[in-house]
Every structure is written in structure tokens, then in C-alpha cells.
Amino acid sequence: MGREAVVATEEELFASVDALLDEEAHLPPPPERARLREAAGITQARLAAAMKTSTQSVKNWENGRSGGPGHCTAPRGAGHVHPPGRSRDHGAGDRRGDSSCRSHRPGCRGVVGDLSGDVPASGHVEGCGADGGSAVPARPARRTGRRWFRVRSRRDRAGLPRPYHPGAGGVDPEGVRPRCAEAAPQRQGLRPVDRPHRRGCSETRAPRAPGGPRAAPLPAPARRPPGGQAGEEAYQWVRDVDLLSDEECTLPHAVGLDLNTAFLAAAARLVVGLSAPDHFHAPAFNPKIPGSWLVDLSDIALDPRLPSPCTPDGSRPAGPAWYQTHTVAYAQELGYNVHPLEAYLRRESGAYLDPWHDRLKTAYVDTLADLGVTKDLDDRQFLAAMECHKQADPAMAAVLAAIKATVKGGVGKLRERPQGKSYKQGERWPALERPTWRPDIRAAVISKARVNMHRKLSNMAKMTGLFPLAVLSDCVVYPSPGESPHAFLPYAASGKPQPGGFRLGPTPGLAKLEGVQTMLWAVDLMEQGLNPARHIKGGDAVLDEGE
Template identity: 65%
Template sequence: MQSGRRHCVQFAVLPWGALDSRAWGSADRFAPAELASVLGDYATRVITPRGTTAVTGLELMTALRPPTRAVKDEATGTWGSGPQPGSLSAPVDPAPPEAPDEHPVVAQLYPRGHRRTPAEMLDEEAYDWIRDPELLTDAECAHTHAVGIDVNMAFAAAANRLNLGLGAPEHRTAPAFDKALPGSWLVDLSHIDFDPRLPNPFTPHGNRPEGPAWYATPTVAYAVELGHEVRPVEAWVRPETGSYLDAWYTRLRDAYMATMERLGVVSGMSPPDFLAAMERHKQADPGQAAVLSAIKATVKGGIGKLRERPQGARYRPGERWPALERPTWRPDIRAAVISTARVNMHRKMRKFADTGLFPVAVLSDCVVYLSDGPSPLDFLPHTPDGKPLPGGFRLGVSPGMVKHEGTQEFLWAAQLLDEGHNPARHIKGTDAALDGE
């Protein structure tokens, strides 16, 4: 203790795999002084690393929104600990549809080995969709290139100003939908039609739902936004709400923007200047590139940790595991973030579709379009006065804007589509999932 505050020292033991290359790139091969600078910059902009970047992302949530605060007992004049308003103050069990298969609440409801249907479980995941190649038009097949664009910090952007449940879920039967209530809703959205050249916004695979299914509030709210009537059969909602992740988003956004600035990429650049700066930014400073990679991994890993699954060969389904005792074990929050990110993607794709431009593949935050040139500038729609199309994808460095992910020849993309593979996964020439994208 020093001046009433706890202090600790974190050690990064490189031979023990302290810096996973999927998060930190080649930082473990840096000279000691350069590595110290990298870790120091990350600690200053984000937080002192606490194990993996995923663990650190979760620790950052807790550090910015502590579960408790000092509370004075007016009767005795003594100080004690009490819940912090706006925080996750205690562990809560998920609603049955929100729980992963291993969770005790699922084991109590279904026999072992039961395969839950969409009407029994919440399946809010990121997109992994490809267009049916039979739907490619002659005009599209005349294009020369497939170009991928990627949303910057998509999950962080989705977390910004997101209304989240703070307490335990409450069950309701035949409720009226309320977009202000975070939670999970059992509702049939299978009657809603979309152009088959677009992914369906209500499923991760982009196909039409087959009947009633569980959805997070942002997904159902999007159906209402599109003008459709929704009639939930039941719901698990959380009346106590707050923007729990706002401070987390702000901290990581500022860290990301500061690091990008060090790499020569700043807000307000013209699209050509931005694309040119992005082409060289990772070579501008390998140390800052490692910090950038770690910041991105902190976002995705932190969101993933909200639904940490059991680990270890000794675990038996139906048993509780240590992560369940954390206030931050909240699969409903993870679902709300991913749902919002997917809906944001669809809203922008729909805006482009109004101009006749349809994607051929989507993987998480990367979308692939066909083009007559290798650059995003060759296909991104503009208004008559040359400005980016309002409500669509816009090139830029800020979270929620897009960058160039990669370009391949049209025939390459067409062959992958014919084989049932996702071009977005390999548009960079590598496997995006293995690269941590």
C-alpha cells in the first residue's frame, strides 16, 4: 500500500508465452528497450497488461466501473462497501436461452446431449455469410476485382452508448416489445423479406430464420425500425439498465486513435491520403504496430470473455466453473454488442443496396464487394457532389468507419463462392480468423 492505494507489479515472462503473437504480433522478438516502450505505451493508453489481452479487456471494464464504492453509514458514522450505481455489482445467472450448453441452468432444463433449437437458445453471433453464386448478375461477373473493406473497431463502436442490463433477468410472457429494455426476446421474424443478394440481419449465417427464435434487444429493435410488427412470445428482460461499456469504449477508442496518430493516420484525411497512410502504417513503427494489434485484441477478447466457457479436461457439463462467479460473466452483454455490430453492418449494406451495390461475402466486420478496380475508391458510392453516401460505409480512421482490407481478382472470389468458401476470410491473402481479424 502507498498513500492508501494498492500497487502491484506485472511481469511479462516471454518464454512462458506472455505475449501471444495473435495479439502482440512480433513484440516478443523486440529488443528489451523497444519491448519496454511497447508495454509502457499500452499500459499508459489502456491499462497495465493482466495476462492475455482478453483478460486485460475484462479487467479494464472492472477498473473503469468498479462493482463497489465506499458508503457511509449515517447512523454509526462508519464507512463500508456498497454497490456502485451503473456497474455490475454481483454475479447473476443468465436467462436459460442466454446460457451456453455447459451451464447448470441448461443442464436442469434439457437431457444431456440435447441439441437446442433457435427457439431454445440465443444465437447472436457475427456474420459468416456468402452470396449464392447463382445470384451473381452478368454485370457483376464482368467486374475485375473483389475488394474487402473492414469496419474499424466494430465491437467497440457497437458498445458505444449501448443500453445494457445491469441486474438479473426477469421473465415475462407475451410482452409488448420495448427497445429500451435490454434482454432476450422469443419472436418470429421469419416472415420478413430481404433481397436475397443481402444477408438476412437476424441470423449469423445470413439465411432467413425458420421460425420463432431468441434475439437480443438490438436485433428486434432493427425489425421494428424497418417497419415490421413484432409479437414476442416471451422474454427475459433487465429493468435496471445503464451504459456500462461507455467508459470502456472511450478509453479504448482514445488509445486506438492515439496509436494510429503515432503511425501516421489521423482523422480528417482525404480518402486517397487515408488509404495511402494505411498502406504504410504498420511499417512506420513496428512497436506502435504491436500496440495497435494489442488494443484491437483487447476489444475483441474482452467482449469474448463476457461469455467465457469452461476450460480443462476435468470439467463435466452441468458443473459451475470459476468464471461464473464474476460479475462480468454476462453472455447477454456480449450478445447485445454482437447484435448491434451485425445490425450496424446490415444497415450500411442496405444503404449501398439502394444504389444497386450488393455484397458477395461478409465475415464479422469485413464485407466484400465486386469492383472494376483494386481500390475501395473504385466502387464506394458517392452523392452527386462527390461526398460519401450518407448512412453507408465511409473510409476513415475512426471506430465505425472502414479501411481497405484486401483485394483479389474476381475469378478468385467466384471460385471460392462456387466451392462454398467465404472470400472475406482470405481477401487479405491470409485467414482472417487466424490473424485475429
Template identity: 65%
Template structure:
């Protein structure tokens, strides 16, 4: 690799010769101007620099910057193009633009004193924001109520880095002063996602150095509660300044607020990076990036989904509420005044679950059963994802000569499951021996044990994939699938929700758009053919680590948001049978969680059944991943086709969209058989190179 710089420079010199013979880069808009002036395509630049087109696209919109050798090579290219294509002379009487200034970019007022972006703007000039590409809820315009975007990352010197390269000066010396600045001077925030919703509060992210500057410890001593003690000086400072903290206190994600003033919220969200606000399971290594990079990662997430305000699970739940607020203004005809009323189609109030839907700790369970009672499947709803392996004795001679075990994974399986899903909006109503209605959300006590299905497939009515042993509670999607398979359904009992709607449709749409936009940034687009898709997926996370972090967070938002619908009690002091805070949320809805998981499991089985009709049976299934034996190492080697060469209708299809599948991993036949013999699930381990260990 020692000749890499020379090879890159030679490629750039060759490119400059074709069109006509430091460390500071021009603004993104100027990069585009120079390339277009030379008649070069992004593909030509990417080829010369030994990178991919999506990376060049990201550089040209300011969402990423080249590093290392490519930074030097890209600068060399732009300098060469600038000599051949200088900035056109401005009209008479106008101020000329500098070589590093975008002539078309509007200025953004950063603070009382002008603060410059080191890599784009020379001293004494305004910071310019580069327009973002078309994405859901794009970066606010300068004339918006929040001209500087949704958030800022603060360093030790008082510089606040915003998405898009905007820099602000923050003079605050204490956390109360920081909150005042964020609300009154920063220009931070985000416009509401629904006309009856609320604008997003400004988010201030504190780096380790900034946290130390404000007197915060480098780590939280209370590892159980994850919050500062009530007598900590910072907490006392907030109280003295009349700021309040929410119930979770001052932790990695702290919300400080005052009563609304003039009808406007006074609330600021803080994220403390050294306290692991950016969980590595959700954000990867984003918490270790520089302040500008963190600002861009979180800004992209905020622009495409919602301003972060906690864990991915919290964000998933907050996104539901932001897209379908529980209330809206209504006029009281008696007084001709406006008041708050329920918003149609939303979850408007907290309701208790039906007894089978409630977790064991819930008061409705404690009131129904004696303490210590172990509920059976005839007493509890058990809708969970598949975890199943095939009996190795069932492997046929034809299967045992296939050398590979290939895993396929459904993209955004739980997000795809909520698309057009009808869920209950109100409290459950009990009925004995009702007639089953597939359009009625609810929980049904039904005996499906008589249904005889091929044991080479997991049984769709249980998470473990074995035949049910008697009557059990099921969510509507599971019972509807039994009816779809042609079996008579005779419920013994039901808890139905008479008021229903597609509550999660908007949630799905926003998550889908955010996911697809991020995947496109990583070089994977919806229009790819299958071979190109598989090739792009091999290294898509290496294309842009920052965008890979955004992708990870989007996926975690889906799973975390669904899981949060049945949040269990937390804290050592909790006693079963007591209520816990989550129960007071309209979005505490275990029945909706059950319906989503049931739909995802049924969707998975429906596609496996289509493949089974062609003689293909999985050897293992884990949630949204299925493992098949194959003659070749890729999904293209076993996924069936029509006589016209198209993917089998109704089966698994390769592609980036939610509900389509990607390659999860490949191992040898012997590895897979050994896993089955030892009782391990190959789907759990097929992705990793250490899978042969067979550990859980």
C-alpha cells in the same frame, strides 16, 4: 541497397548546409531543441532521413529510437546541429547542463544508488524522464505516488527498465524479495481510473535471463494448467514468506499478495516472458524485443488503457471494472460510519442469466432440460457475428464483368457497437406476451420468419444470413432493427432487465482514444483524406513495430473483453451442470455480450442496405468484413458518392475512427467466384496472398 548509407549521409549534409552552410543520441528534449534552434520542421528531417513524420515525432518524445542506418544518419544530423547551436550558457551560479542532458527535464530518483540510462545520461547523473505527448492518462509525474510508472522489465543483472527510459536497481535475489521491493521501494504502480476504484498494482516483467536468476524453469512442464507445481521451490519460498497466490497459481501471469495493511493493497503482478506471457496472437513479436523495448510497449499500453495483468481478454474485463467499480463508500446514517455500497450504473453483483441466454453447461440449463437435450433456436439465444456468402447463381452479368473483389473491414467494430449501448445491470425478469420496447435490454422470443428481405444481402436476424425458420430468441438490438425496417413485432415471451444503463460508455471512450492515439503514432490520423488514408494504411504497421504491437493488443482487448463476458468452463475435470468460477463475477454477463454482437451485426447490415439502394450488393460477409465486386482495386472504386462527391450518408466511410472502414484486401473476380463455388468465404481469405488456396 549498398549506397543507402551514402545517400542518407548526403541528404543530412545537404540539410546541414541549408541551415548553415558514434551511437549515443542526445535526450529527446535535446533533439527537439536542436531541430527547433535550426528552424527545421519534422517533415524536413523525415525527408532527409527517408522516413515518415510520425517516426521523427516518436524519436523526439522518446517512444521509439531509430535503428541501423537511420540511427547513424540521425546521430550525424544531431551532432552537426549541436556544433552550430550549442546549449545556451546557464545563469550565473547554476550548474551547467551537459551536452547530452535535457536542461528542462526534471530528475527522477531511480534507486538508492544512481543508475543511468546508457543512451542518454552520463555516469553520476540522475535519470531524466521525457514527458509523454498528450494521451489518455499520461505517464505519472515525478510527484505522483508512482513516479517510475506502472511497470518494469527486469534483466539478469538486476536492472529494471521502466517506460520513458527510467532505470532502477533491483537487489532482490528471490521472488519474495522481488515482491517486497516492488511494493516498498520501486515507486511502480498506476493511479486508479475511477475515484471509487483501486490503484493498479505494480507489474514486474521477467525476461528469460531474469526468470532463470530467480530459479524459474525456461518452460512450464504442465502445459494443460500452465502453472508451477505446488511443491516447486519458488512456490514454497512464497508460502514461507507469507505471500499467497491466486487460484490460477504461478503461471505466465502470476499475482502474489498479502492481506491489506493499513487499508492499502499488498499485491504484485508478475509476467514471465519465456512462458509466453505476451501471446503472439495479441502482442505480435513484442516478447522477443529487448528489455527497454518491452518496457516501452507495455508502458504505452498501460498508459493508454490499463496496466496489463493477463491475457487481452482479462485486461478487457479488468478495464470495465476499473472504469465502473462495483462499489463505492457510503455513510451509514445509523452509525455515522463509512461502509461499502453499490456504485450506481455499475455491475454490482453476480446474477444468473435467463435460460435462453445461458450456455449449455450452465446450471440453469441443466435444471430446465434433460441431459443431452439439444436446444432449438426457440430455446436458446444465438446472437453471433455474420458468416455468409452469396449464392454464385445470383451474380448478375454486370457484376461478372467487374475484374476485382475488394474487401472492406470495419475498424473496431465491436468497440463501436458498445458506444451509447444500453445494457441490463441486474437480474432478468420473465414476461409472457409483453409489448416490445426498444429501450428495454433483454431477450425476446419473436417470430421474424415472415419478413421478406432481398437474398442478395445476408438476413440480419441470423448469423448465417439465411431467413429464420420460426420463432427464435433475439437480443433487443436485433428486434429493434426489425421494427426499424417497418415490421410489426409481437413477442411471445421475454426476459427483460428493468434496471439498465450505458455501462460500457467509458470503456468505449478509453479504447477509442487509445486506438486513435496509437494509429496516429503509426502515421494514420483522423483528418486524412481518403486517398492519403488508404496510402498510409498500406504500410502503417511497418512504421513502428513497437507501436504495431500496442495496436494489436488494443484490438485484442476489445474482442477478448467482449468474449470474456460469456467465459465457458475450463479444465478436464469440469462436468456440465456444475458452476464454474467465472459465474461468480458481476461481469459474467452473456446477455451483454449478445447485445454487443447483435448491435455490431445490425450496424453492418444497415450500411450494406444503404449501398444496396444504389445497386451494390456484397458477395460475402464475415463478421466486420464485407467483400464487393469492383471495377478497380480499391474501395474508392466502388463505394458510392453523393452528387457533391461526398461519401453516401449512412453507408461505409473510409477513415481511421471506430465504425469507419479500411481496405482489407483485393483479389481477382475469378478467385472470388472460385471461392464461392467451393463454398468458401472470400471475406475470410481476401487479405492474404495465399488466399487462392481456399483453406479454412
């Protein structure tokens, strides 16, 4: 009875996956639609007339901007008459992409489908050509010629390439087996038409070859365990009111400082992964390798008047969690020993965002200079110029706002959420199909920006003895004896700003005045559980132009 119950439960899971995979129409990609029409000798006007629609609708459908049931029949029929041609780059000796050289015996031929959305984009796909005949053992490793495969379904064109290794001597119905599938955050399953039979791998039909046991079929899809993703987000922290001292409460003002394009500054010389991640168990931490690390940072105990550098809300970590390289490296910089439990690391890396950063930084600095805010101004002149720069030239001020929005939107596009009321939970959304879907790069940018902010907060506490009241992304609020940042920022005897803390200036990463309110106003918001950094400008900083 127990065995039958288990089988029934797994079949129900497979049936649920079948229903999910059959929800979408299996349409060719946009480039293939135009190719099939042209191969059949049909013009867009003829196709529009046959479908009783406009020529512009056909163009939109071929470009992937729209779709409709009426357009589905033509490419399906033309696909059988005009199949895609073989690439000329493959010589006669390379027959990996030639379907004619493969066996057509019935057997277990599976394509792994990624059913989760949290995966980065991949611009290149290699099919899994493993033949699963009932009496044919898996290909040995020396026949494949390479170690990794990138496998995904036709619906998952922007899926993350996952590492697979071929069967080594043993009989494997699929020819490939997932490495560390239980630890991977993605859900895995087989398409209904390709799923291997559970009882079709007996000793009589697939004799065991020497070298290892026979591998079982892929498991049913499983949900990602809680805490299975990195929580690298920007700061949203408010200090506990009970930690305010009497001296702080008697100060008259609360002054907000905003860092210029903090995410753009964090992207400077940022090393990110350029290849698919590899999974490691208990690796030694290396701050030069980009990736995600599962490590316990709960033993990091700092002054409670400062936020934790490891979490967005500033609270102390409760146990092991996934962090980007910059967060773990900063914990090591603070003097703590880090011992990762797992890691997903990328062997190939580079400063991928440098061209994007350099162009936007130049545009930002040049536009501010056109508005009268130049690099040669001292701090008092800079504050005076920033008070009236928007009124000097409204058109250039609009250009400056567009540059800020480009920075903010560019980082956000790396992990764009589903939009629209029609979206249903569990469905894929268009952002997953774009090459800009790289949540790991977004997490690396935010991690470095948060670490940079905490480093400045810590240095300010050491140099001035002041602690922040609240932090929101790139905005920080300090108690101050005066209305100007000069009242609390550290300066040397020569009048120059002390390095390491917050400095005023027009370039990315330097600070400007965000707003000034009374200390009583800030404490009142803190008692209500609100963030003074969000409202110190006079409105909602996030809705207005927060970065």
C-alpha cells in the same frame, strides 16, 4: 405400477444430481481462507511447514490460484472455531442474516442449486431463510418486506439471481416457489442434504391454511429445450453463387472492406441491463428496454442477395427464436410488426460500457495518429497512409495490435468458453465465477454490430446497386471494377462520401481496405463453400487479427 415407475425415475434423477454436486470439494472462498488462518493465529510459514509445502503455495491457495487436498483440513476445522462475524451494518431490528433467531426444528430447508453454465454473474447474494418445519406454514408475503430473492448454492457463487416469490397463505414446504420455472432456461435442483421428503407433507403434518393450495416440492432438473438461448453471433455469410449476375461476374476485382473495431463502435452508448431479468408473457415490444425477446421474425423477406439481419449465417429464420432488443428493433425499423411471445427484460439499465469504449477509442485514434494516420486525411491519403503505417514505427504498430486485441478479448470474456483438455462436459469452469460473466451484454454488442453492418449493406444496395459477395463479422467483400474502394463507394458531386454507406476513415466504425483479389478467385472460393472475406487479406482473417 405406473406410479411406482414414475417415482423410481424421479429418484434416479435426484441420485444423478447428488453425484454431480458431490464431485467438487466444498472449500471456503479465497477471502475466507485467509480470514480463518489469521483468526486461528497461524502464519503462512507455519501452515506451509505443517502441510509440507512452500509458503508461496499457501499464498496461491489463499488467493484462489491453486488448490490441493492438504490445504482443505485447516479451514474446515477453523471454520467451527472461528465462524464469520455478523455485519455491523445490521441493526437490532434487522435479523434476516442472524442464524440464531431462526428455528432449528428439522424440516424442509432447501437451497436451490443452478446446474447450468449459461448464467450471468451476480456480485451480491441473499440467502433464502425460509423455515420448512413440518407444521409451520409458509410466511405470508407481508412478512418478507420485498418481492424478489436471489438464491444460489455455495458452489454457484456467480449464478444468475432468479425471481422467487413467497407463499401467499398456502402451505409451502420450501417457503419460496419458482416463478415460471418451466419457461426458465436454467436447470434447477436441490442439494441432497436439503431436499424435502416427497411424502412428508400430508394433511396431518402440514394442515392447509386458507388462501390457496399447498405447493409441491421443486421438480427434478430438466434440460433446456432446443432453441432456448439467443443465437446472437457475428455474420458468417456467403451469397449463393446462383445469385451472381453476368455483370458481376465480368467485373475484374473483389475488394474487401474492414470496419475499424466494429464491436467497439457498437458498444458506444449501448444500453444494457444492470439488474436481474424479469420474465414476461406476450409483452408489447419496447425498443428502449434491454433484454431477450422470443419473437417470430420468419416473415421478414428481403432481397436474397443480402443476408438476413436476424441470423449469423444470413438465412431466413424458420420460426420463433430469442433475439436481443437491437435485432427486434431493426425488424420493426424495416416495417414489420413484431409480437413477442415471451421476454426476459431488465428493469434497470444504463450505458455500462461507455468508460471502456471511451478509453479504447481514444487510445486507438491517438495510436493511429502517431503512426501518421490522422482524421484530417482525405480518402486517398488515408488509403496511402494505411499501406505503410505498420512499417513507420513497429513499436507503435504493436501497441495498435494490442488495442485491437483488447477490444476483441474484452467482448469475448463476457462469455468465455471452457478451456483445456482436462475439461469434462457438464463441469463448471472458472469463467462462471467471475463478475465479467455477462453473456447478455456480449449478445447485445454483437446484435448491434450485426444490425449496423446490415444497415450499411442495405444502403449500399440502394445507392449503388451493388450487393456483397460475402460477410465475415466486420469484413465485407464487394465486386468492383477497380482495385480501390473509390471504384464502388458512393460519393456526392462535391466529392464527399455519401452518409449511410461505408465510409473510409481512422475512427471506430469507419472502413479501411482489407484486401484485393480477382473476381475469379472469389467465385472459385464461393463455389467451394468457403468465405472470401476470411481469405481476401491473403491469410485467415480470424486467425490473424480479425475482430
